[in-house]
Amino acid sequence: MSVPAYRRPESVLIVIYTDGGEFLLLERRRPPGFWQSVTGSLEWGEFADSAARREVVEETGIVQGVLVNLQWTQVFEILPAFGKVYAPGITRNLEHAFSLRLTQRAAVTLSDSEHVQYRWASGSDAVETASSSTNRAVIEQLRF
Numbered sequence: 001m002s003v004p005a006y007r008r009p010e011s012v013l014i015v016i017y018t019d020g021g022e023f024l025l026l027e028r029r030r031p032p033g034f035w036q037s038v039t040g041s042l043e044w045g046e047f048a049d050s051a052a053r054r055e056v057v058e059e060t061g062i063v064q065g066v067l068v069n070l071q072w073t074q075v076f077e078i079l080p081a082f083g084k085v086y087a088p089g090i091t092r093n094l095e096h097a098f099s100l101r102l103t104q105r106a107a108v109t110l111s112d113s114e115h116v117q118y119r120w121a122s123g124s125d126a127v128e129t130a131s132s133s134t135n136r137a138v139i140e141q142l143r144f
Contacts (some may be wrong), residue, residue, distance in 0.1 A: 009078070010029055011028045012052045013040040014098040015138050016062065023126035026059065028116045029082045037138070039095075041085075045052055048096040056100060060118075061109030065102045070141075072097040074134045097138045137144045 003125075015037045028034040040055035042048060049069055056062055074095050078086060108118050113124040121129060123143035130136045 008042050008044055009086055009092065010048075010094045010096070011059075012040055012042065012048055012055055012096050012098060013132075013135060013138060014037075014052050014056050014067070014100055015135070015142055016056070016060070016065070016100040016102065017142055018102050018120075020104065020144070021123055022105065023123060024060070024108065024118060025121055025126055025129055026110065026118045029114055029116050032116075034081075035129045036132055036135050037130070038100075039135075048098075052096070052098040059111045059114060060106075062102070062106045064098070064106060065100045068099045068101070070097040070099055070138070072138070072141075074137070076132070076134050093100045095134055097134075099138070099142055132134040 005080055025035045025037065028036065038055050038057070038059045040051060042051045052066060052069070056067070074097065075092055076095060078093050105120055110118060123139065126139045127136050130139060
């Protein structure tokens with residue numbers, strides 16, 4: 001009998017934006033209609049900074065830009081749609097916030113297994129569209 005590979009209840013949120021004030025948002029495959037910035041769980045033994053760079057490349061293919069650890073963490077309740085990937089009894093997640101600044105829009109190559117589409121949005125549109133309250137809070141802090 002194999003042991004389930006549960007996710008670590010610690011993650012990264014990376015808000016990608018341009019010098020022109022546009023924010024990259026991704027629509028998750030599941031649940032449909034859930035828009036967010038790049039996110040992902042830390043692997044066991046991985047540091048948040050390494051996870052942030054890895055997730056950006058895995059989810060968008062973007063390798064350029066200035067990645068900044070915002071030194072800001074938030075705890076949130078894990079949505080039921082995502083709860084099955086965590087060990088039984090885990091209901092909260094510690095999220096580390098990052099930003100990735102680009103001089104201009106970059107080509108995006110989505111992870112087909114995770115996302116169905118992406119869009120670049122103004123700061124106000126990004127705040128209105130992001131499904132997660134923690135994501136909205138970071139976008140608000142980065143808006144010009």
